[in-house]
Every structure is written in structure tokens, then in C-alpha cells.
Amino acid sequence: MIAALGRLIIGFTLELGKVLIMLSDTLRKMATPPFEFSSSIKQMQEVGVRSLPVVLVTGLFSGMVLALQSYTGFKRFGAETLVGTVVGLSITREMGPVLTGLIVAGRAGAAMAAELGTMRVTEQIDALETLATNPIKHLIVPRFVAGLIMLPALTVVADIIGIFGGYLITVGMFGASPTLYWRQTWDFLTLDDIYNGLVKACFFGASIALLSCYKGFYSEGGAEGVGKATTGAVVLSFMTILISDYFLSAWLF
Amino acid sequence: MIESVNLHKAFGDKKVLQGFDLEIHKGESMVIIGGSGTGKSVFLKHILRLLEPDKGKMYIDGTDISSLNEAGLYKMRRRFGMLFQGAALFDSLNVWRNVGFQHLQERKLKEPEVRELAEEKLRLVGMVNVGDLMPSELSGGMKKRVGLARAIAYNAEVILYDEPTTGLDPIMADAINDLIVEMSEKLSVTSVTITHDMQSAYKIADRIAMLYQGKIIETGTPEEIRNTDNPFVRQFVSGSAHGPIQLEGIER
Numbered sequence: 001m002i003a004a005l006g007r008l009i010i011g012f013t014l015e016l017g018k019v020l021i022m023l024s025d026t027l028r029k030m031a032t033p034p035f036e037f038s039s040s041i042k043q044m045q046e047v048g049v050r051s052l053p054v055v056l057v058t059g060l061f062s063g064m065v066l067a068l069q070s071y072t073g074f075k076r077f078g079a080e081t082l083v084g085t086v087v088g089l090s091i092t093r094e095m096g097p098v099l100t101g102l103i104v105a106g107r108a109g110a111a112m113a114a115e116l117g118t119m120r121v122t123e124q125i126d127a128l129e130t131l132a133t134n135p136i137k138h139l140i141v142p143r144f145v146a147g148l149i150m151l152p153a154l155t156v157v158a159d160i161i162g163i164f165g166g167y168l169i170t171v172g173m174f175g176a177s178p179t180l181y182w183r184q185t186w187d188f189l190t191l192d193d194i195y196n197g198l199v200k201a202c203f204f205g206a207s208i209a210l211l212s213c214y215k216g217f218y219s220e221g222g223a224e225g226v227g228k229a230t231t232g233a234v235v236l237s238f239m240t241i242l243i244s245d246y247f248l249s250a251w252l253f
Numbered sequence: 254m255i256e257s258v259n260l261h262k263a264f265g266d267k268k269v270l271q272g273f274d275l276e277i278h279k280g281e282s283m284v285i286i287g288g289s290g291t292g293k294s295v296f297l298k299h300i301l302r303l304l305e306p307d308k309g310k311m312y313i314d315g316t317d318i319s320s321l322n323e324a325g326l327y328k329m330r331r332r333f334g335m336l337f338q339g340a341a342l343f344d345s346l347n348v349w350r351n352v353g354f355q356h357l358q359e360r361k362l363k364e365p366e367v368r369e370l371a372e373e374k375l376r377l378v379g380m381v382n383v384g385d386l387m388p389s390e391l392s393g394g395m396k397k398r399v400g401l402a403r404a405i406a407y408n409a410e411v412i413l414y415d416e417p418t419t420g421l422d423p424i425m426a427d428a429i430n431d432l433i434v435e436m437s438e439k440l441s442v443t444s445v446t447i448t449h450d451m452q453s454a455y456k457i458a459d460r461i462a463m464l465y466q467g468k469i470i471e472t473g474t475p476e477e478i479r480n481t482d483n484p485f486v487r488q489f490v491s492g493s494a495h496g497p498i499q500l501e502g503i504e505r
Contacts (some may be wrong), residue, residue, distance in 0.1 A: 118344075126303050129303055130334070
């Protein structure tokens with residue numbers, strides 16, 4: 001029992017160490033020329049543009065359901081006018097970055113782990129090394145950059161469409177006054193709420209890319225290994241997003 | 254030129270190399286034979302420091318490669334070309350970009366120049382008009398040829414072949430053997446090949462070394478290997494299931 005616990009702790013510490021080493025390598029390679037512009041753009045397209053439709057749909061419906069639920073609740077004590085505030089704050093501070101993070105982890109993170117994992121088991125990563133190309137710089141830096149930049153960008157989109165979703169329901173369905181909805185939203189929403197949401201998004205984006213690349217990069221054992229790496233990447237990213245979300249919220253807000 | 258001294262490598266509890274000593278001279282074609290899972294590929298990866306030994310040293314031209322920093326290591330690797338077992342072509346790049354990969358990364362040559370160079374190397378391995386194809390459109394033998402073109406694209410002094418004929422039909426395998434011989438003659442490279450295909454070994458080797466239980470147990474010319482007294486080597490080259498060699502997981 002104690003031995004098992006010890007093994008667990010040692011295993012965890014080892015993994016964490018490897019992730020941190022990879023992070024420091026990535027940051028160092030990111031700062032040294034030549035820069036991998038074209039592959040970074042390609043990855044940004046993969047992470048950002050391709051995730052856009054899902055983010056739009058999810059953001060819209062989250063805003064809508066949030067308005068629906070809070071309207072029903074607030075009506076009971078006559079505070080319907082506050083729905084705009086609640087939707088605005090919850091979306092920008094919490095749901096925008098977290099939902100976008102989860103979507104990107106499930107879509108792009110899984111793809112990163114699967115792609116790097118396949119490259120590992122088919123010896124393409126070794127081939128990169130023999131061709132005197134650093135795999136961290138060539139493979140991981142562009143994905144890391146893409147995560148770091150595209151997640152905040154997607155979050156902004158999710159914020160806007162989410163607030164719009166709330167507006168649709170409150171004004172369109174419940175017939176509240178549009179002017180009042182916007183005033184309630186903007187009067188209580190500060191730029192800090194949005195900034196802090198975006199700081200979270202940056203952190204989530206970097207974590208998703210790093211952890212997914214890590215899982216793929218060190219996968220072993222053929223097709224099964226790649227499958228495990230992909231699942232592992234998604235689970236690890238989800239946990240990291242949800243846990244770090246709490247601590248970031250406690251620290252930022 | 255390449256010298257390994259007392260290399261040891263284990264993966265978990267599985268000891269793969271256990272005191273591997275071998276010297277490979279400049280310009281020769283060395284073939285390492287041995288059963289599946291005896292650590293031939295592991296040795297090959299140690300030459301380029303894709304794997305680090307647990308114990309022992311690897312010298313290239315007298316330099317201990319474990320002492321090299323990253324820049325030194327990449328400089329050393331530029332002198333080598335490697336043909337991987339599954340060719341390890343980059344899926345996302347077309348054939349000519351695969352072949353010219355190292356030049357494209359360096360950005361010293363312009364793209365059309367790299368393309369021309371890649372086409373020239375492809376011709377050298379007998380491939381024409383394939384530059385724009387993707388790796389997924391190639392057969393196994395074609396992939397190996399492209400992999401070889403990539404390995405020689407940077408004017409390698411040493412080419413490492415990881416089971417070059419495995420998984421090919423006998424005719425394609427022989428064509429690859431011809432290519433390997435041609436490469437050593439035309440480009441006067443040093444080559445290190447690992448294989449368990451004896452026909453291939455006899456054809457391409459200047460010297461053959463046999464790996465068994467993590468050690469080199471015999472080295473000699475193809476003629477010497479063919480006429481050896483060593484019972485282990487005899488069993489292996491004659492391809493018999495009966496003899497002193499212990500097969501992993503099989504009891505007799």
C-alpha cells in the first residue's frame with residue numbers, strides 16, 4: 001500500500017519533471033532563430049480556424065442556456081433585469097475560456113498527440129534527428145505557439161457569441177428591453193473580467209499544446225501506444241484545465 | 254572510423270547490449286547479422302546518439318560522441334545518412350521535400366535548387382517523375398528508395414541501413430542490395446547494415462559481424478563467415494531452427 005503510493009508519487013514526479021524539461025526546451029527553442037513561421041501559421045489554422053465552427057455553436061448555446069436558466073431563477077424574486085450581467089460575467093470570466101479550452105483539447109490536442117505519436121512509432125522523429133533537425137523546434141514549438149495565440153483568440157469569439165446568445169433568449173424569447181440588457185451587461189462588466197479570462201485562455205492553450213505534444217512525443221508500442229497517448233492527452237488536458245481554472249480564478253479574481 | 258567499446262544498454266529489465274565491441278573502418282561495408290530482437294537496431298541508434306548507452310563509449314573518428322554538445326552532435330549527424338526499416342518518410346511532405354528536407358531546413362539553397370538536387374538524388378536511386386507524389390502513394394520498395402535518396406541527399410560519408418530488404422519481395426530486395434553496393438562504389442561511402450537476410454549480407458558485405466546475446470561473437474569476411482566453425486554462426490547462416498542458439502520464449 002505504502003509502496004504503491006510511493007510508486008505513484010515517484011511516477012508523477014518523473015512525468016512532471018519530463019514535462020517541465022520539455023517546457024523549458026520549448027521556450028528556449030522558441031526564442032532562437034530561425035523561426036518556424038510557416039509551420040506555426042499552419043498549426044494556428046489547425047488549432048484556431050478549424051475549431052471555430054464548434055466554438056461558435058458551443059458559445060452560442062452556452063449563452064442561451066445560461067440566460068434561460070438565470071431568467072427562470074431570477075424571475076422568482078423579480079431580478080430579471082440582472083440576466084445580462086450574469087451572462088456577461090459568467091461567459092467572460094469562466095465559460096468562454098474553459099469551454100473553448102475543452103473543445104480545443106478534444107479536437108486539436110487529440111490530433112497533436114496522435115500525429116506526434118504516429119511520427120514516433122514510425123521512426124519519423126528519429127529521422128528528424130538524423131537529418132540534424134531538432135524535433136522540439138520543428139514539431140513542438142509551432143504547436144505551442146498556435147495554442148498560446150489561438151486559444152485567447154477563440155475565447156474572444158466565444159465571449160461575443162455567448163453574450164449574443166444570452167441577448168437572443170432574454171430579449172427575443174422573454175421580451176426584455178434590449179437597451180436594458182446591454183446596459184446591464186456593460187455597466188457591470190469591466191475590462192479586467194475579459195483580460196483575466198484571456199490570461200486563463202493563454203494558460204490553457206499553452207498547457208493543452210504542451211501536454212498533448214508530450215504524450216505523443218513519448219508514446220511507444222505501435223498503434224495501441226498512439227491510441228493510449230491520444231486518450232491520455234485529452235484526459236490530462238481536461239484535468240489540467242479544470243483544476244488550474246480553480247487556482248487561476250482564485251489568484252486572478 | 255566508428256568504434257564502440259563495451260556498450261551496455263537495457264530497457265527496463267531487458268538487457269539488450271551487453272558489452273558490444275566493434276570497429277568499423279572507413280570505406281568498408283560492414284553488415285551486422287543477428288536474430289530478431291537481439292539489439293541490432295539499438296546499436297545502430299547508438300551510432301547517431303539517438304539512444305545513449307548505460308555504460309561504454311561510442312567513438313566517431315576518435316571523438317567520444319557522448320561529449321558532444323547539441324551543435325557538435327548535429328554537425329556529426331550531418332556526415333551520416335540513415336535508411337530506416339519503414340523508410341520513416343515524413344507523411345506530410347511530398348517526395349522531393351522529403352529528399353531535400355535537410356537542405357530546406359538549412360535555407361541556404363533556394364527551393365528550385367533543392368528540388369533539382371532532390372530529383373538528381375532520386376534518379377541516382379532509380380526513381381523519376383515521383384517528386385510530387387506523397388509518401389502514402391508509394392509502394393514499400395519505392396519508399397525505401399526515397400528513404401535512401403534522402404539519406405544520401407546531404408552527401409553522407411556514412412550510410413546506416415536498418416534492415417533494408419525486410420518486407421520486400423525477393424526481386425525488389427535484390428534491387429535494393431544492388432543499390433547499396435552501387436552507393437558504396439559510386440559514392441565511396443562507409444556503410445553499416447543490419448539485417449537477418451543472409452543472401453543480402455553476403456552480397457553487400459566487406460565484413461560481417463554476428464550479434465548474439467548482446468555481444469559480437471564473430472567477425473569476418475563473407476567467405477570466413479560461410480566457412481566458420483562457430484556453431485552459433487553456423488546455425489544462423491544456415492537458417493536452422495536446431496542448434497545452440499536460444500530462441501527467446503521458446504523452449505526445446
